[in-house]
Amino acid sequence: ASTASGCLTFQFTSDGSVTGIGWDATITCGTAPTCLRPSSVAFSLISSTSAQVSWVNNAASATAWDIYVVPTGSPAPTVGSTPTYSGVTTNPYTITGLTSQTTYDVYVRANCGAVDGLSEWSIAGTFTTSPNYCSGDLFYDPGGTGNYANSQNVTTTICPDNPGDVVTVVFSSFALENNFDFLRIY
Secondary structure, X not given: OOOXXXXXXXXXXXXXXXXXXXXXXXXXXXXXXXOOOOEEEEEEOOOOOOEEEEEXXXXXXXOEEEEEEEEOOOOOOOOOOOOOEEEEOOOOEEEOOOOOOOEEXXXXXXXXXXXXXXXXXXXXXXXXXXXXXXXXXXXXXXXXOOXXXXXXXXXXXXXXXOOOOOOOOOXXXXXXXXXXXXXXXX
């Protein structure tokens, strides 16, 4: 809550055309935290084994941050979770040792020192590492293991890891709409 009273007001409206699952939430009431959690976790420079993570620091007294990296679908960190990286002093920060073609959730918390302690973990930021085709990752159409969508226009360039090597592609399946969808190789 950001008002002086500390109150939050929720107003739900449904248009009546579709039903949904709704939500559930845990409510706590107490003093405002002195070490605010980071927000807006974002990613850049994503490769098959690393990514650069950045966040908005909302805690003026933060001196370092902890970063928790897990494959998507893994449990979120709790108060006692051991960070993947602790005592990080740079923002952005490069996460390394990742697996190619894998989707990860990343959480960040601020360390505000002995007086203000640790913040709560941020809301997860999610990214997917790039494939490493020359190491055996599969090359899929834009639909992945499902159907590709209408009006797709995707270009993929695959280069060998070593100069002088060549790229060889062996299709295990191939089915496009005749006379309308094309795969050009050059």
